[in-house]
Amino acid sequence: MxxxxxxxxxxxxxxxxxxxxxxxxxxxxxxxxxxSVDGHSNLSIFNSLIHxxxxxALYGIVSRPDTVRKDTLKNILETRQYTLNFVQKSDYEKAxxxxxxxxxxxxxxxxxxxTEEYLNGYKAPFLKEAVVKIGMKLExxxxxxxxxxxxxxxxxxxxxxxxxxxxxxxxVALEKENVLIxxxxxxxxxxxxxxxxxYAKPETWPTIxx
Amino acid sequence: MxxxxxxxxxxxxxxxxxxxxxxxxxxxxxxxxxxSVDGHSNLSIFNSLIHxxxxxALYGIVSRPDTVRKDTLKNILETRQYTLNFVQKSDYEKAxxxxxxxxxxxxxxxxxxxTEEYLNGYKAPFLKEAVVKIGMKLExxxxxxxxxxxxxxxxxxxxxxxxxxxxxxxxVALEKENVLIxxxxxxxxxxxxxxxxxYAKPETWPTIxx
Numbered sequence: 001m002x003x004x005x006x007x008x009x010x011x012x013x014x015x016x017x018x019x020x021x022x023x024x025x026x027x028x029x030x031x032x033x034x035x036s037v038d039g040h041s042n043l044s045i046f047n048s049l050i051h052x053x054x055x056x057a058l059y060g061i062v063s064r065p066d067t068v069r070k071d072t073l074k075n076i077l078e079t080r081q082y083t084l085n086f087v088q089k090s091d092y093e094k095a096x097x098x099x100x101x102x103x104x105x106x107x108x109x110x111x112x113x114x115t116e117e118y119l120n121g122y123k124a125p126f127l128k129e130a131v132v133k134i135g136m137k138l139e140x141x142x143x144x145x146x147x148x149x150x151x152x153x154x155x156x157x158x159x160x161x162x163x164x165x166x167x168x169x170x171x172v173a174l175e176k177e178n179v180l181i182x183x184x185x186x187x188x189x190x191x192x193x194x195x196x197x198x199y200a201k202p203e204t205w206p207t208i209x210x
Numbered sequence: 211m212x213x214x215x216x217x218x219x220x221x222x223x224x225x226x227x228x229x230x231x232x233x234x235x236x237x238x239x240x241x242x243x244x245x246s247v248d249g250h251s252n253l254s255i256f257n258s259l260i261h262x263x264x265x266x267a268l269y270g271i272v273s274r275p276d277t278v279r280k281d282t283l284k285n286i287l288e289t290r291q292y293t294l295n296f297v298q299k300s301d302y303e304k305a306x307x308x309x310x311x312x313x314x315x316x317x318x319x320x321x322x323x324x325t326e327e328y329l330n331g332y333k334a335p336f337l338k339e340a341v342v343k344i345g346m347k348l349e350x351x352x353x354x355x356x357x358x359x360x361x362x363x364x365x366x367x368x369x370x371x372x373x374x375x376x377x378x379x380x381x382v383a384l385e386k387e388n389v390l391i392x393x394x395x396x397x398x399x400x401x402x403x404x405x406x407x408x409y410a411k412p413e414t415w416p417t418i419x420x
Contacts, residue, residue: 019380024261025238051234100410170228200310
């Protein structure tokens, strides 16, 4: 079937939001941990993590300023510290529950049944149950004027993971931890390995990296 | 294991690139189709597709201006048209081969063993073998000054998919098509459904959407 611009524009709002969001495909599910200046912990699920570069190591997150995730955004801007945490697929209900509209002084760690953890001198909380924990420092924000979203750019300060998922060439085999991924606002998935391929060159066909 | 900022900064360049890229998690594999002003078709794999908003329907792509993908970027800027194509996991070698450094006048469609398709009055080529085909129009570009990358923002003009993956509420169940996803620059995966959950509310626990 083909949906053209007119079809898309005439869709009921919630239907279109669900369609356009899920159509963007599968994304890493990331739980962002922050702490407010007055000491309240916050944990919220995002699926807009972007790799921007490795040298320096920079990741982006897209956020709307007017959503349930505004506490996370406020804490990042005020404290410049946040943590990125990946959980296993078995924790998908807990991860989803962090998207509920709790008051700013309520800890989503507690409400979702997760545990706060403090590591590496960081003031922002990590998620103890996470299998990958990344400490971030805010570097810049960019206003995306066309629809009022914000790109939050941070540099990686620390990485914590099980060393058996880190390969000799630096590749992180997240599938070995059954890491949770998502699609749209409420679809949860895990992954199945297909293969890693050698660097593509015009004159040859890629082969599997064993 | 813990890697701190000093460990990260001291890594060998390629090792760090592999680590930081794969650590960002799983992403949708997207093949971008473009046509140059002088009529050469181009197809290149990306994994930086970002959902920016549904009203209007906007997706972003992050690109470096100085990479193998510069033909794609040039064509998008010059023609303002491009297509997003999702393939099945069985096409992962072909998809990867589009990342090879072919000359600008060489069609990656042909070299990778794919077929061009023209739909809905679009001048940019779609990928015939793709299970999801999205026609895009360039709306804006944003320079990410901190590391010289570019955020390409486009609006969705058309969507083509098999109607049996589009649910009554607008959710696109891409897993039913065994859609290819990726991690890092060379890791390929498919997905396994875990569950869809009801809208999260503070006072209740989410349940599975059947």
